[in-house]
Amino acid sequence: MRQRYLALLSVFASLPAMALTFQTRLESIEWTVEGDKFECRLTQPITDFGSGEFVRRAGEQATFRLKAYNAVMGGGSATLLAAAAPWQPGRGDINLGSVHIGSGNVLFNTSQVQAGRLINGLMDGRSPVIRRASGDGRVSEVRLLPVKFNKAFNDYQSCVAKLLPKNFEQVKQAQIGFPGEGNDLDAQAKAQLQVMLEFMKADPTVNHVELDGHSDNSGNRLTNRDLSRRRALAVVDFFKANGIQESQITVRFHGERYPLVPNTSSANRAKNRRVNVHLARVAPAEPAAPQTTASASTAKNS
Template structure:
């Protein structure tokens, strides 16, 4: 494979500026579906180039990207098209806009909107096409073919139904509110915590949960600190009831010390009554003590 790749590079260097197209022969086209609870991928290998693939992470819409096996495609700009098939006379290409191309294993990634339009195009018999403009004036095209797409797309959609509601970047910093002023978890808070629990059970590498309780400034300092403690405890008790080990949980409470907004009206005070939740992956020797009995607020008072 490496010798073939080097031969292609040598050939391209010796040719005048021209258009070069990478695509798989129609009879050899295949689509692959891979994935788990965190990510689904729908890809088509491209002969002598790499692959084109749709990637959908948990909690997000799909993007389209190309994966290069070498550095044939250099940095620059490209046009992304949903191209009409040659056997569909009278249909024009759909220009989805200009995109940036870089060197490396994944030289190009689309927006979510562009990926959605490419999927609709494939279902309509169109080809995702990246037309890259080289510095020497030549043009390189990378094309996927729509053959066998519908069956593979059905399998991909089945994978998507099993994705978690959120990915780690979305779930690692979460907030549970107490807008009513008490310490009880409302329906919204429980729904948020259920999403966190689902992620924790799917990803055992996340083994550290930090709970930081907060209050507004309505009461005196001691009352506010106790309220923030009881709110953090309410969240911890919910997590424990769902099977999350207590030794993974660190609890702190801060009273009114760290408001999100000035405590100047009811809406702002409601925002400040909260528990911030931070998830992390911590090696065993790095883990802090599981529960801080008086928290940061007590140490700094």
């Protein structure tokens, strides 16, 4: 391992004089892992610059983002590399395409594919490198090192294993189907609702459920309206049975008024038999200010 460190030092010492390189000293390299059920982060601080971090949200693959204290790199296009390790001669850098350096604290977010290739490169001893050439020929480079990566990546994987199946954007809306003509929830419907329920329990700020019941046009309008109501109430019963208070649920039912597709076939009619579920964050109502009646005010002043 010491030979690898010495090889790295020799490479950095040989960088062109015009290159401005940001990287942490080998003896100070660290990877940190933070996260919860919603997001996991694997981060390497970069001395005098900021940090590079892999971020994986619930329900998604990881992306890589570069954070900076200032705008020393400038804006514009930069090249993303999985740079070859100096102790493995004969291997070239892998060009992972371009990224756009923006303003603000987060300079860019990669695609999920780019992040996956960076992780594979780190596992193979490669360094993530962001290299930007300015118009006057100056090169700015930010480099992360693979030192201590494997252990940190194992901790990161342990965090990922505890992520929820979906994030809020993915879970906040669902369409619960009723393939049959009744109002019973089938296994697929219950599985969809269970995912939403788990998210509500994990994030108490998601505290309200809005339900809209729908039917096809098979019966008369009154029958269809009642069917849409009973389908919405079946979803209400599911949430109530799993700890959601009725006061947290808003129910509407529309009968056949809002079809997803024309009711021109049995397949289309099945699609229109549904309950749309929407999760929301609703702030608690502010308590009304106490009011003093005229008689009480008079009594106080008498």
